[in-house]
Amino acid sequence: MSTYEELRQQALSAPGGWQAVESPTKPRVTVYLATCTIAAGAGETLAALRSEVERRRLDVVIGITGCNGLCYAEPLVEVAWPDGRRILYGKLTESKVPRLAEEVLAGGGLCPELALASLGDAPADGVPPIGSLPFWAPQVRRLMADCGVIDPENIDHYIAREGYSGLARALTRPPEEVIKQVSDSTLRGRSGSDFPTGRKWDFLRGATRKPKYLVCNADEGDPGAWVNRTLLEGNPQAVLEGMAIGGHATGASFGFIYLREEYPLCFERLNKAIEQARERGLLGQNILGSDLTFDVKVVRGAGSYVCGEESGLIASVEESRGMPKIRPPYPAQSGVYGQPTNVNNVETYADAALIMRHGLDWYASLGTERNKSTKMFSLSGHIQRVGVLEVPLGYPMDKLIFEAGGGVPEGRTLKAIQPGGPLAGILPAEHAGLPLEPEAFREKGVQMGGGGLVFVDDSACIVDLCAYFAWFVEDESCGRCTTCHGGNQRMTEILRRWARGEGRESDFDLVKLLGNTLLYSNCVHGQASPTVVLNILNFFEDEVREHVFEKRCRAKVCKGLIRYHVSRQRPELAEAEAICPTNAVLKKNGTYEIDQPLCIKCNACREVAPQAIEVVDAFPA
C-alpha cells in the first residue's frame, strides 16, 4: 500500500510523466484533444503532425491534453522547447501542419504568424503572453488549472501537480470535520441548484442504512453549456478525487457517474481514469492505507434532458425510464435502489477536492461574501469569442461579454442573455451588468444555472427564441404530469401561433394561466418550464405585442410575418434560382419572382443575391 508521498514521487519520476512535460529534453508538441477541438479538426491535425514528424524524422515528442477553453481558436497545438519557451498555436488546421513542421519543428523558429500566445509570463520573440489575451485576462484558473495542461489520460500528471493531496488530507481527518470544512466554504450545488453541499453531505452522513451511494450528475443537458464536459475531458481525476472525499465524509461506499450520451470522449477518459485510480490504490479498498472503501462506475445515458433532474437521474441509474419521482422521500433517505444517496454536480465535486487540498483561507480568498472562489462559464451564441472560462464568482457579466467575449458580432447590439439552460429564463441587455452569482439572477426572476451563457443580439426575435425553448421543454417532458406534457404542448402552440401571425388578445391570459398551472408539476422541469415565456412578457412586452396585434416581427425572423421579395432584377438571380432548395425563385416572362407558397424562407437566395432579394413584412402596416 503506497502512501500519498510515494505515489507522488512515482508520478514525478515515471517515464512519460510530468517531468517530461514540465522540463522537456527535446521539443514537445501537444495537441489539444477534446470534443470541441476534434469537431474543429484536431484529429486531422494530429494525424498530419505524426506523418510530418515521421517523414522528416524529427526528434520531437507528441503528447495530448484537453481543451483549455479557447474554443474560438481551435484546433490548438502547443510547442514546448527545452529552453523553456512554450508557444500556443491557434486555428492550427491540418493544412497549416507542414508549415509548423518546416519552420518551427525543423527550423527551430517560432513562426509568430501562426502563434496565438506564449504560455510563459513574458512575451517570447514578440509572441504575447497568454495572460494578455482578452479571453484569458480576467480568469483565475483553479478548477481549470490542469485543463489544457496535463494529459487527461495520464494519472501521473495529475498526481505530480498535487492531485489527490486533498483526498490524502481528508483521510487524516474525521468525516465530521471534512463536512464542516465543506460547509464553511459556502460551496453550493454548482449545477444551479445552489443547495449547500456540506448540508447535503451531512444528511447522507446521518443516514444509517447501508450501502450508501454517491452520484455525480454529469448529465450536462442544458444546451449551450459545456463546462462539465471541459472539466471531465480535461481533468477527469479531479472529479474522482472529489467523489472519494465525499465517500469518506458521508460513509458512501460506491459512486455512480451519470454521463450524458452526447459525451462519448468523457466516457472513454473517465473509464481510463477510474482504471488508473484503481491501479494506484486511489479507488477500491483501503484507499491510501485508510479504512475507506470507495469505487466508481460510469453509467452512460441515452438521450434524455430530464435525467439531469436528480430523481429522474436516479430512476435512470435504476434501469427505468428516466422519470422524476414524487418526493419525499428525498435521495438521502431513499435514492439509488432505495438506498441513501447523494447527488452532486461535476464541478461541485472538483471544488470539494480543491477545498481539501488548499484549505478554507485559500478558497475564500476569491469570490463574494456569499459565494466563494470561482465558477466555470461557457460563452456561445452571438458572441465574437466562443469558449469556456473560469472567473471569480460575482464577476460582472458585461465584462465577460464585452471584454473576454469580444462583444456581439460587428454592427449588432446586445439584446438578451440566456443563462443556465431552457428552464432558467432570459434577461434583457439592460441587466447585462449583473454580478455572476445566483442571488443576483434570482432577484430578476431568472436562474444563473450551471454555467451556460448564451448571448443574443438584435438579429434575433424574442418570440422565435421563446418558441424554440418552449418546444425544447415540451419535447423533453417525461410525460408523468399532465400539467407539464399537456401544458407545454399548449404553450408551444400559442408561441408558434404568434410567430405565424395568428396571435389573439386572449393569449396573454392563457399564457399566464398555463404559467400558474405548470407550477403544480411534480419536478423542476415542469415547474420552471414557463420561466422564459413569463420573462419575455415582463422584459420584452412591446416586441411580443407587435407580433400579436400588429403581426410584425421587428427582427424579421418569424416565418409567418415575413416574406422574401425580389426587389431588383439583377444577374445574380440566376444563382439564386439555382440554389433555392424548393424551386421558389422562378423566372416568369423574363422577370424573377418568388413563389410564396413554395418559399421556406431559408435565406439561401439572399446569401447569393443580397442586392436583389429583400425580406419584407408579410402584413404591411
Add this chain to the structure above:
Amino acid sequence: MLETEATLEVKNLIADLRPSEGNLLAALHRLQEHYGYIPSDAIPVVAQQMKLGTARVYGMISFYSEFRLTPPPETTVSWCSGPACCLRGGDSIRRIFEAVLGIKLGESTEDNRVGLHLGQCNGTCDLAPMVRINGRARGPLSAAEAVRLARELSSRASPPSARKNGGSPS
C-alpha cells in the same frame, strides 16, 4: 425461450452484466453498438439476463431518444438543435435538409440511405450552425452551403418518387 444462434449472440454480448447494478443502459448501448440498433428479438434476452420484464426493457428503449429499434440509415445527418445553432440560423438548415431530402426530422429516406436526426448540443458552439454527418461536425454552415451539402447527400439516396422537388415546405 428458444435458443437460436442470434439469441445466443445477444446473451454473450451482455453475459458479464449483472442485474440490479445499474447495467441495463450499458446492455442496451452494447447491443446498439454491435448491431447499429436494438433488434426486437434481443428484448426478451436482455430482460432475462437483467431479471426484468420485457415491458420494462421496451419502456427503457422507447424513453431514450438515442436507442433505435430499426437499422440506422447509411448516413445520419444529426441536426444540432442547440441555442447557439438556433440563433445563427439553425432552423433554416433544418428546413433546407427536410426540403431537399424530402423527409422530416426523425425520418429516413425510403431506401434508408440518409436519415435526419434531432441532435443535442455538445458544446462545439464555435461551429454553429452545424450538422454532424455520421458523427463528423460540419459547420458553421451558411444556408447556401447547407443546400449544396443536402443535395450531395440526396444524390446518394435514390427513389425520386419519395423526393420529387424536395417535399412540401413547412
